Amino acid sequence: MRGGIRPIRSSIIVIFMALSVFLSREPISRTFALEPDQRLITWQGEVRRVLLTYIDRVTTPGSNDFIPPEDRLTVFDLDGTLMSEKPFPYVFDAAIQYVLKNQEELSGKGPPYKALCDAAQRKDIDYFRNHIAQTFVLPFRGKTYGFFRDWCLRVFEAEINPLKKRPQKDLIFKPMIELIDLLHENGFTVYVVSGSLQFAIMAISEKYLHVDQSRCIGSMVQARAEKEGEKTVFLREELKPPANVNSGKAVRIMMRTGRAPVLAFGNSVGDTWMLDFTASSPYHHMAFVLDHDDPREFIYHHPTLLKKAREKNWVIIHMKENFKTVYGN
Numbered sequence: 001m002r003g004g005i006r007p008i009r010s011s012i013i014v015i016f017m018a019l020s021v022f023l024s025r026e027p028i029s030r031t032f033a034l035e036p037d038q039r040l041i042t043w044q045g046e047v048r049r050v051l052l053t054y055i056d057r058v059t060t061p062g063s064n065d066f067i068p069p070e071d072r073l074t075v076f077d078l079d080g081t082l083m084s085e086k087p088f089p090y091v092f093d094a095a096i097q098y099v100l101k102n103q104e105e106l107s108g109k110g111p112p113y114k115a116l117c118d119a120a121q122r123k124d125i126d127y128f129r130n131h132i133a134q135t136f137v138l139p140f141r142g143k144t145y146g147f148f149r150d151w152c153l154r155v156f157e158a159e160i161n162p163l164k165k166r167p168q169k170d171l172i173f174k175p176m177i178e179l180i181d182l183l184h185e186n187g188f189t190v191y192v193v194s195g196s197l198q199f200a201i202m203a204i205s206e207k208y209l210h211v212d213q214s215r216c217i218g219s220m221v222q223a224r225a226e227k228e229g230e231k232t233v234f235l236r237e238e239l240k241p242p243a244n245v246n247s248g249k250a251v252r253i254m255m256r257t258g259r260a261p262v263l264a265f266g267n268s269v270g271d272t273w274m275l276d277f278t279a280s281s282p283y284h285h286m287a288f289v290l291d292h293d294d295p296r297e298f299i300y301h302h303p304t305l306l307k308k309a310r311e312k313n314w315v316i317i318h319m320k321e322n323f324k325t326v327y328g329n
Contacts, residue, residue, distance in 0.1 A: 039182055042175040047322040050286075050315060051179065058262070058284055059186045065284040067262060069187040074263040075253060075274060076176070078194035078201060078218075081267045081290050082209060084171040086298045087163055088125045091136075091196035094155045095128070096120045098139045106139065113138055133239045136197055137221060145199050145223065145234045153203040163298075172208055173297075173319075174328035176265070180210050188263070193217040193253060195245040195270060217252045219244040249274040265290065265317075269305050275314060287314040294319035296326045 040048050057065040058072065079085035088096070099106060099120040107117040112134055119127035128135045140148045156168045164171060180190050192201055192211050198218030205211045223234040244252055250273040253261065260280035266272075267290040275287040289309040292300050297319060309316050319326065 040175070040178060042178050042324050042328075043322060044324050045318075045322045047288075047315060047317050054263075054284070054286055055182065055186050067283045070189075071259060071262065071281075071283060072183075072186075072188040073257055073259055073261040074183055074188045074190045075193045075217075075261045075265070076180070076190065077266040077268070077271045077274070078192050078196055078209075080292070081265055081271075082173060082176050082192070083168065084161070084164070084173075084297055086300075087123070087161075088128070089196060090156055090168050091152070091200040092125065092128050093159060093168070094152045094200060095135050095139050096123065097155050097159055098151060102139075109138075132243055136219060136239050136243075137236070140236050143236055145236060148197075148236060149199045149203040152200040156204050156208075169204075169208060170327060172327065173323070174325055175323045177210055183263075184210070189215070189257075191215045191217055191253070191257070191261075193244070193249050193274060195219055195243055195249075197221065198244075217244060217249075217256055245270040247273045250277045253277060261285070264288070267292070267305075268302055272305065272308060276312070287312070288317055289314050290317045290319065292319060293321075294323065294326060296320075296323075 037052065039052060043051070057063050058067040060066060076082055079089040079091075083090070099117055103117040103120065107114045115127075116131070116134055116138055119131075140151075158167055160167055161171060183190055190211050192205055192209060192215065194201055194217070196218050198216055198220055201216040201218045202213040205213050205216050220240040222237045222240045224237055226233055226235060249271065253274065254277075260277050261274075262278060262281050262283050262285045264271075264275045264278050264286075265288045266275050271289075275289070278285040278287045287309075289305060291306060292298055306316065308314075317323075
C-alpha cells in the first residue's frame with residue numbers, strides 16, 4: 001500500500017509545481033499579437049482609419065453615434081469618383097461612339113445633328129458639355145431605353161480609352177468598390193448619383209459597381225410608352241430638367257429617398273450640393289472629396305472644391321497617398 005501511495009503523491013507535487021509556474025506567468029492573451037484589420041486592404045493612411053472608425057461607431061448598438069440601418073444612406077458620384085473620367089465621362093463616350101458610327105444618317109436630320117456629328121469627329125468635349133441636352137437626346141432619340149442601355153454597356157466593356165489603352169471597365173477604382181462592399185456588409189444603403197444619364201449608370205451598376213440598378217440616380221430623358229404586341233416599350237424623347245448636377249443632385253436624392261445622406265463622396269464642383277446635403281442629417285455625418293493627384297491615374301484638381309472642403313472640414317482623399325492600388329493591378 002505505502003509503495004503505491006508514494007508515486008501518486010509525487011505526481012500531485014509535480015502537477016502542483018507546474019501549475020504554480022504557469023499561473024505566475026503573464027496572462028496568455030498578452031502573448032499573442034492582435035489580428036490586423038483586414039477591412040479596406042486597398043486603402044492606407046489616415047483616411048482609411050477615419051472610414052473604419054466611422055463605420056464602427058455608427059453601426060455599434062449602444063454607441064452615441066449609432067445610426068439605425070434604415071437611415072444609413074450613402075451616395076457616390078460616378079465619373080471621377082468611382083472611375084476615371086478622362087478624356088471624357090463614359091456617357092459622353094457612348095454618345096460620341098454612336099454618333100461616329102451613324103453620322104451619315106444623323107447629319108442629314110438638321111443643323112443640330114450636323115453640329116453634333118462635327119463635334120464627335122473633333123472629340124470636342126467642351127461642345128458636348130455646353131450642349132448637354134443635344135448630347136443626351138439627339139443621338140438616341142426614338143430609340144428604346146433597352147437599346148440605349150445595351151449600347152452603353154457595350155461601349156463600357158469594349159471601347160478602348162485612348163489615354164490608358166484599356167476599356168473603361170478596367171478603369172474603375174478598386175478601393176472605392178471595396179468601400180461600397182464594406183458599407184453593404186454593415187447595413188448601409190448605397191446610391192450612385194451622377195449627372196450621367198440614369199440608364200447609362202444602370203447599365204453598369206450591378207456588375208461593375210456592386211450597386212443595385214434601382215439605386216441609381218441620374219439625369220433623365222422623358223419617355224413615351226408604346227405597345228409592341230403584348231410588350232410595353234419606352235421610347236426616349238426630350239431631356240427632363242433639371243440635369244442631375246449641382247442642386248439637382250440634392251433635389252433628386254431627397255425625392256428618391258426622403259432623407260439626407262450620412263456619407264457622401266464626390267470629386268467635382270457639381271457634387272458640392274450633394275456633399276453639403278449631409279449637413280442636413282440629424283446623425284453623425286461625413287463628406288469626402290476625391291483629389292486626382294496620382295500619376296497612376298490622371299493628375300488634375302478642382303481648387304474651388306478643395307478650398308470649400310477645407311472650410312467645411314470635408315475629408316480629402318488623396319489618391320496618391322490613400323490608395324494602395326488604383327485599378328486593382
